[in-house]
Amino acid sequence: MGLELPKYPEMEEDQVFNFTDSEIVSHVKQALASVLSGDNNSYNQLVGVMHHSKHLAPDEVALLETTLKALAGAVSSIDITYHDSLLSAIFCMSMWNYGPHVADALAELIVSLAISNGKYLDLCLGMLVSNFTPPPYFLDKLKMPHGLERKGQVLSRVHAAFKKIADYVPLAPLRLLTIVLQGMPTIYHKDRAIVIYVENMLKLESGEIGELVGSTILMAVVDRLIELDVEIGWDAILQDDFSKGIFEMELEDVDDIEESAEPDVGEFRLSRKSLAGNSIAELLDNLLVLTFEHLESCEREGRLAKVFETLLQSFQFVMFYACALDPENCGMRFATMLADLFVQDSQPQPTRMSAVSYLASYLSRAKFLAASSISSMLKRLVDWCLEYCEAHDGDINPNAHRVFYSGCQAIMYVLCFRMKVFVDVPRLKSELLIPLEQVLKHKLNPLKVCLPSVVEEFLRQAKAASLFTVCKTFIFDGLLESELSRAFGGLERLDTFFPFDPCLLKKCDSFIRPMFVFWSMVKPTHDDAFDDDDDDDGSSDDYLVQDFVNENEDIMNDEFGKSFDEQGVDMDDFDYALKKMSITPKATSNYKFGGRFQEPARMPSRIRPSTSPESL
Amino acid sequence: MEGLSVADANLVMYLHPSKSRNVSQSILRELGSLLFKFNETFDGVLLAYDVNILDKQAKILSGVHPYFGLRLKANLLLFSPKPDMLLEGKVVKLSQESIHVIVLGFSSAIITAENIRGEFKYRTKDTEELFASKSHKRHVIKVGTMIRFLVKSFDEEILHIIGSLISAHTGSIRWLDRHLEEDSEFDRSSMKSRDREWLGDKTVDEGATPMSYDNHIKMSKKRRITE
Numbered sequence: 043m044g045l046e047l048p049k050y051p052e053m054e055e056d057q058v059f060n061f062t063d064s065e066i067v068s069h070v071k072q073a074l075a076s077v078l079s080g081d082n083n084s085y086n087q088l089v090g091v092m093h094h095s096k097h098l099a100p101d102e103v104a105l106l107e108t109t110l111k112a113l114a115g116a117v118s119s120i121d122i123t124y125h126d127s128l129l130s131a132i133f134c135m136s137m138w139n140y141g142p143h144v145a146d147a148l149a150e151l152i153v154s155l156a157i158s159n160g161k162y163l164d165l166c167l168g169m170l171v172s173n174f175t176p177p178p179y180f181l182d183k184l185k186m187p188h189g190l191e192r193k194g195q196v197l198s199r200v201h202a203a204f205k206k207i208a209d210y211v212p213l214a215p216l217r218l219l220t221i222v223l224q225g226m227p228t229i230y231h232k233d234r235a236i237v238i239y240v241e242n243m244l245k246l247e248s249g250e251i252g253e254l255v256g257s258t259i260l261m262a263v264v265d266r267l268i269e270l271d272v273e274i275g276w277d278a279i280l281q282d283d284f285s286k287g288i289f290e291m292e293l294e295d296v297d298d299i300e301e302s303a304e305p306d307v308g309e310f311r312l313s314r315k316s317l318a319g320n321s322i323a324e325l326l327d328n329l330l331v332l333t334f335e336h337l338e339s340c341e342r343e344g345r346l347a348k349v350f351e352t353l354l355q356s357f358q359f360v361m362f363y364a365c366a367l368d369p370e371n372c373g374m375r376f377a378t379m380l381a382d383l384f385v386q387d388s389q390p391q392p393t394r395m396s397a398v399s400y401l402a403s404y405l406s407r408a409k410f411l412a413a414s415s416i417s418s419m420l421k422r423l424v425d426w427c428l429e430y431c432e433a434h435d436g437d438i439n440p441n442a443h444r445v446f447y448s449g450c451q452a453i454m455y456v457l458c459f460r461m462k463v464f465v466d467v468p469r470l471k472s473e474l475l476i477p478l479e480q481v482l483k484h485k486l487n488p489l490k491v492c493l494p495s496v497v498e499e500f501l502r503q504a505k506a507a508s509l510f511t512v513c514k515t516f517i518f519d520g521l522l523e524s525e526l527s528r529a530f531g532g533l534e535r536l537d538t539f540f541p542f543d544p545c546l547l548k549k550c551d552s553f554i555r556p557m558f559v560f561w562s563m564v565k566p567t568h569d570d571a572f573d574d575d576d577d578d579d580g581s582s583d584d585y586l587v588q589d590f591v592n593e594n595e596d597i598m599n600d601e602f603g604k605s606f607d608e609q610g611v612d613m614d615d616f617d618y619a620l621k622k623m624s625i626t627p628k629a630t631s632n633y634k635f636g637g638r639f640q641e642p643a644r645m646p647s648r649i650r651p652s653t654s655p656e657s658l
Numbered sequence: 659m660e661g662l663s664v665a666d667a668n669l670v671m672y673l674h675p676s677k678s679r680n681v682s683q684s685i686l687r688e689l690g691s692l693l694f695k696f697n698e699t700f701d702g703v704l705l706a707y708d709v710n711i712l713d714k715q716a717k718i719l720s721g722v723h724p725y726f727g728l729r730l731k732a733n734l735l736l737f738s739p740k741p742d743m744l745l746e747g748k749v750v751k752l753s754q755e756s757i758h759v760i761v762l763g764f765s766s767a768i769i770t771a772e773n774i775r776g777e778f779k780y781r782t783k784d785t786e787e788l789f790a791s792k793s794h795k796r797h798v799i800k801v802g803t804m805i806r807f808l809v810k811s812f813d814e815e816i817l818h819i820i821g822s823l824i825s826a827h828t829g830s831i832r833w834l835d836r837h838l839e840e841d842s843e844f845d846r847s848s849m850k851s852r853d854r855e856w857l858g859d860k861t862v863d864e865g866a867t868p869m870s871y872d873n874h875i876k877m878s879k880k881r882r883i884t885e
Contacts, residue, residue, distance in 0.1 A: 064754070118770040157751070157758055158768055209768040210750055210758050213694060213817055371808055388679075471673030 063535045066108060067115040074128075085128070088113075092131035095139050103144060105636050110147035117151075117158045119268065129162075133169045137196045138176040149199045158212040160341060167207070167218050171225050172241040176233040178183065184238070205250050215254040222255075223262050237328050240266070244336040244382070248343070260353065263333065264360065270326040275327050291297060330550035334363050341367045350375065358400070358541050362408070366557040369410040377401060377411075378418050385426050385448065395448040397425070401543035402452035406459035409557045413463045417470055423453050428477045431484045438487040442530035447530040450481060450488035451537065454500040459564050465507045479510045492527045503566060660743040661809075665700065665734045668712075672725045685730065694764055696814040702738030703817060707719060707760070709733075737762065739819060743809045746831060752787045752801050754780045759805065759821065767819035769807055774823045797833045804831045 073084035089563075091109045094102065113120075117512065122129065132155075137145045156166035173196060176184065183189035194616035205213045220244060227236040240263055247256040337360070340346045346364065350372045353364055365373040383389055401423075405416050430446050440447060464470045482489055489497050504510065531537025544560065545551045665806050677684035692704045709732040716726040739745055747761035757774070759767040771780075778789040778799065791797035799805055807821040823829060 115753075115755055118772070158756065158765065158770075159820075160813035160816030163816050163818070211816070211818070212760060212762070212764045215768075216694075217816070 056286050063111070063115070063536060066112045070109070070112040071119045074116060074121075074125060077124045078121075083124070088132050089128050092128065092135065095135065103141065106140075107144050107147045110151050113149040114147070114154045119156045120158075121157070122159075122161055124305075129165070133295050135164055135169075136177050137173050138180050138192060141322060142195055145199050149203045153203050153206045153242065156207045156214070163211060164217060164221065165206075167204075167214065167221050168173065168225070169220050170200050170203055171218075175177065175227075175238050176238070183385040193238075197245070199246060200242075201249055204246070208251050208254075213655070215251045218246075218251075219258055219524075226262060226266065232434060236266070236325065237332065240329055241332055244332060247349075248336070248345075260349065263329075264353070265331070267326060267360070271331070281342045302478045310400045321379070328547045330359065331553070333360055334550060334553045337367060338363050339555065346372065359545055359550065362404070362542060362557075363502050363553055364406065366410045366554075369408075369412070369415075373411055373417055377404060381419055381422050382406070384445075385424070391445060394445050398445075398448050398452045400541050407542040407559050407646065413460075416463060416503060417467075417474065418459055420453060421474055423449055424474055424481065427453070427481045427488055431481055431486060434486065437485055438526075440491050440492060442528050443486060444530045446486065446487055447491050448537070451492040451496055453478065453538070453556045454492060457562070458496065458499045458503060459505060459559060461503045461566070464566070465509075473510055490524075491530055493527045493531075494524050508568060541548045569580075659746045659806075661739040661745055663702070663736050663738070665736055665844065667732045667734050668731045669709075669732055671728045671730055672719065673728060675724055675726070678726070679881070681728070682711070683826070685711070685728065691855065694817070696817065700734060700738075701764075702734055702736030704734060705737050706735040707732050708760070716805055727742055735763070739765075739809045739812045741809055741811060744806055744827065745809055745821070746804060746806050746820065749799060749801050749803045749805060752799070754787075757789070757799065757805075757823075759807065759819075761819065765817045765819060767807070767821045769821045775825075778823065778829075791829070794837075797830060797877075799830050805829060806831050806834060829850070 068090065069084075073088055076082070077085045077513065088109065090289065091106055093484065094106070098106065123472075132148075135148060137148055140148070152166045152169060155162045157163075160397065168280075176193070176196075182193075184193060204214075204218060208218075226237075227239055243259045244262055245261045247250060247411065261302075289302075337346065337349070340349045348370050350364055353361055365376050379402040380397045384394050384401065386394070394603075405411065405419055427446060427449050430443075436442070464474060489501075509632060527537045531539075544558070545554050665831070670690055671685060673681065673684050673688070686709070687706075689707050691710060693707075694703060696703050702784040709730050712731050716728045718724050718726045735747065743766070745761055747765075747767055749757055750760050751758035755771050759770045761767055774789065775795055777787065777791050779792055781788055781790050786800060788798055788800035790799075805823070805828070807823050808825050810820045810822050812819050821873035
């Protein structure tokens with residue numbers, strides 16, 4: 043453990059302070075040069091100083107600092123082959139181990155090395171990137187004030203060093219980009235290194251070299267988010283209860299299985315509780331929060347529009363948040379892009395169908411969109427559908443007209459959420475609803491093909507609002523989906539694809555929530571008379587229960603949001619759920635559109651009549 | 659400045675079938691990906707290009723992915739510094755040990771102390787670091803000076819140049835141009851005309867009497883003010 047101080051010639055304790063900087067530099071140069079002639083003594087001492095990093099006494103710290111500064115001045119004498127032990131010692135040093143002065147000196151040395159010779163550039167950039175994350179023993183200290191202070195100190199120097207290097211070597215950012223992307227921890231690293239790494243990446247994006255590296259870095263971050271999202275999809279869904287309709291998902295039921303009346307319903311629901319213990323979900327949550335905060339800072343700096351272009355390729359809730367921050371530009375741009383994708387014949391079918399599903403889910407859920415924007419988008423969809431009808435004079439055929447059916451379903455879905463908008467404005471009624479009526483009554487018969495739960499709810503609302511009369515009565519018996527809808531949805535089940543269903547991740551949901559339309563907020567309260575179904579359970583208790591459920595939905599949403607936004611839907615689960623439906627008719631009658639509960643016992647035990655609803 | 663050249667190239671570019679919908683965009687993208695990188699075939703760094711498609715028909719290669727080959731004709735601006743060439747760049751950092759230069763805005767160059775001729779001494783004047791010539795008081799190199807230096811070596815991967823100021827023709831361009839008359843080894847007119855091209859937007863006619871660097875700047879400034 044004892045360090046032998048390098049013996050500078052004629053050095054005595056009190057003479058150390060008499061050496062000038064240039065004298066020390068020349069001494070170091072000498073030490074370096076002597077290696078070429080075979081004399082390694084002073085050189086080895088130099089290397090020894092570099093390696094000594096833990097528990098440094100003050101004079102050792104001073105020595106380290108002086109040595110680093112001297113080396114910075116002597117970079118031209120460093121040879122990549124002869125001095126490789128010195129170089130590897132330098133590149134292994136972590137700024138997290140030292141105080142501000144040594145960190146400064148180290149940063150200076152790295153910058154000097156990087157700009158002195160092309161050979162060192164990649165190595166130096168790599169060393170700086172490895173300083174994004176602290177050494178393992180430090181990870182726990184990050185949360186403490188001392189840790190945070192050290193973090194700020196190190197990261198500011200690292201990013202300042204990037205800027206300096208970029209000033210002197212203009213092409214450095216390109217190389218930095220490659221190194222940063224390669225060094226990104228995978229999602230399988232169990233330590234929290236990836237969170238701080240992504241924090242650094244976002245800092246790069248907003249920093250001074252952000253212009254050059256920004257968009258690629260953002261995309262890489264988003265890719266990681268998507269990876270994590272997919273990981274959750276497979277981890278957390280064991281068996282999902284698909285007998286529930288789409289519009290009841292948010293009226294979630296009890297978390298505990300014991301309270302369920304059905305003994306054979308032994309499934310995990312993709313609820314917030316099941317995700318709570320999932321570390322991957324936690325990671326994704328943290329990263330999303332970082333991303334949202336980053337977007338906010340972009341917005342403050344007025345850069346959101348530029349960043350948005352990059353994001354257009356990306357992750358849905360990040361998009362949602364970005365749109366919410368700037369509804370007129372970004373919000374509309376997103377909607378227009380999706381609509382464009384839908385109408386382009388040249389795009390492949392699945393792309394067009396998912397685009398319109400995204401659009402439908404987005405228009406329904408975005409609180410921040412103006413009614414005029416929504417109606418103009420809808421009008422575009424309706425016009426396209428009408429044109430399609432007129433061009434295709436065929437009969438009902440789910441497979442052949444998949445894009446058309448998904449378009450119709452999208453329109454109906456949006457109208458379920460936004461019916462109020464159209465009912466009040468007579469102009470919209472004529473512009474939109476008359477062509478829509480024509481579409482729905484066409485031989486292609488979308489009402490029969492589209493997802494029954496959507497159609498049912500739409501018709502119910504349409505009847506209540508006296509939009510138009512439907513000659514045939516459609517009785518679906520609470521079916522989630524029919525054979526026909528499955529046919530148009532195809533293998534990817536694009537008929538049940540609603541990407542912007544409530545976000546299940548707790549932390550980032552707090553960002554999304556204020557701009558999100560929950561079904562409870564727009565759900566009309568249905569009168570018994572409009573009920574097409576014959577299951578008339580009519581006791582007054584039910585209405586009380588119903589109203590309470592409505593009022594308390596927000597509390598329930600806190601804990602029990604459910605979502606179908608996983609794209610990797612397992613076909614076996616569907617079959618299982620379908621079979622279940624036929625075996626247990628009692629279950630299906632519970633899960634009608636709007637979720638009327640027949641059995642008060644199914645109410646979450648937390649909700650008591652005296653509980654007042656929480657405000658959003 | 660040496661090292662810059664314009665080349666006419668006949669290229670064949672092979673594109674993946676997915677790019678067939680928008681061929682011109684794909685061509686531009688492919689060529690764009692070559693920018694600011696050293697290319698062995700061209701023997702230089704591609705700085706700019708201008709491309710034309712020669713033939714609307716393209717041959718399809720048989721194989722797993724049926725790439726198709728497009729014949730193109732391109733004008734390429736290349737930068738290929740070789741040892742003993744003279745280059746010009748702007749000083750961005752100066753210390754006793756080294757001078758750091760940026761050439762053409764993208765390539766970094768370093769001139770270490772041992773490659774700076776003894777004529778230049780490092781001085782600190784009012785906290786400004788500079789190299790001043792012992793024999794010519796006015797010949798000064800500091801941050802922001804445009805200097806001319808000799809290439810010692812060129813790292814093709816990082817586009818990093820190692821330069822030298824040993825030769826007498828090297829140093830601050832401003833000073834060198836003013837004193838070119840004293841230098842009999844140089845071909846004055848070719849040097850000046852090369853300078854004119856390099857200095858870009860300065861409008862000086864060929865037939866005018868030789869002007870020094872400062873006058874170039876003064877003239878164009880006047881022109882800008884009157885316009």
